[in-house]
Amino acid sequence: MKKTLVAVMFLMLAWSAAQAQKLTGAGATFPYPIYSKWFSEYSAAHPGVEINYQSIGSGGGIRQVTAGLVDFGATDGPATDEQLAGSKTKLIHIPTVLGAVVPVFNVPGVGDLRFSSEVLADIYLNKIQNWNDPRITKDNPGVKLPDLKIIVVHRSDGSGTTYIFTDYLSKVSKEWASGPGKGTSPSWPAGVGGKGNEGVAGLVRQLPGSIGYVELIYALQNKISYGSVKNAAGNFVKASIEGVTDAAASIKQMPADYRVSITNAPGASSYPISSFTWMLVPLHSADPAKGRVIKDMLSWIVKSGESEVSALSYAPLPKSVAEKVLKTVYSLQ
Secondary structure (H helix, E strand, O other): OOOHHHHHHHHHHHHHHHHHHEEEEEOOOHHHHHHHHHHHHHHHHHOOOOEEEEEEHHHHHHHHHHHOOOEEEEEEEOOOOOHHHOOOOOOEEEEEEEEEEEEEEEEOOOOEEEHHHHHHHHHHHHOOOOOHHHHHHHHHOOOOOOOEEEEEEEEOEEEEEEHHHHHHHHHOOHHHHHOOOOOOOOOOOOEEOOOHHHHHHHHHHOOOOEEEEEHHHHHOOOOOOEEEEEEOOOOOOOOHHHHHHHOOOOOOOOOOOOOOOOOOOOOOOOOOOOEEEEEEOOOOOOEEEEEHHOOOHHHHHHHOOOHHHHHHHHHOHHHHHHHHHHHHHOOOO
C-alpha cells in the first residue's frame, strides 16, 4: 500500500514538474489589457505556469519572436513575408480578438467630434493645422471649435496600432498611400511621438489642442474624448463592439494564414478603423513542453477567454473564425 502511495505521489510530482513552465511573450500594446487578464487567469488555473508578457509594441514583438528571444510574439500588423522568412522557427498567426483604434483629442470645451476620412488623413499630413479649419467645422455643425493649433501625436515605437491606423489612411487617402504609406513605423510628416498606446494617451491628456490614436480601451480607461469616424458607407460611426463585429463580418473567406485587413470595411454600421490582433507562435516548438502549454493556452483563450473580451471593449472572434482557429491550434506541435 505504501509503495503504491509513494508511486502515485511520485507520478503526481513528475506531472506537476512537467506542467510547470515559464512562457515569455512580447509585442502589441493594443491587446495588452485583455492579454494581461487572460494570462493571469490561465496561470491561476494552471499551477506552475507563469506567463511574462511585455507590451513593447508590435514591431518589437515581431523582432523578438523571429529572433527566438521569446516563446511567442503579439502583433496588430501582420508580419511580412520577409519577416517570416527570416524567422529562426516557422511561425503562424493566431487571431485572438478584435478591437477598434479611435481618434482621441483634447480640445478645451469640446467633448465630441466627427471626423471624415479625408480630414483625418490631412490632419496627419499636416495640411489641416487648426481646430477651427472650415473642413472640420463643416463636419461638426453647432460645435464651437476654438482657434487653436492642432498638435499631432503619433507612436514613437514600431506599432501595430500605427499599422492599423495607417492601413486605414492608405485606403481613404491617395496622398497618404503614396506618401507615408502603411506600416508600423512610417515617416511622419509632423507631430510628437509617445511610446505605446499608454504614451499616446498620456500626451493627449496633457496637451491642449492635441489629437492622437489609441485602442478603444485606452481612451475609456484614461477618460479621453474620442470622435466618430466616417465609414465607407458615408456614416459617422462611434467605435463600439457592434461596429467592430460588423466590420469583421465583411470577411467572407478567412485566408489560411489569417493575415487579413478589415479597415474601411463595407456596411452601414461598420466601424472603419477595426482590426484583428494576432499572436505569433511556432508551428513546431523547439521545446515540446512549452509547445504543449502554448497549445493549451491558445485553446483556452478561444474556448473560455473570448467570453470575457466585451467587458474590456474588445470584440470576440466571430464563431466561424473561432472554429477555424481551434483547428489550427490543435495542429500545433
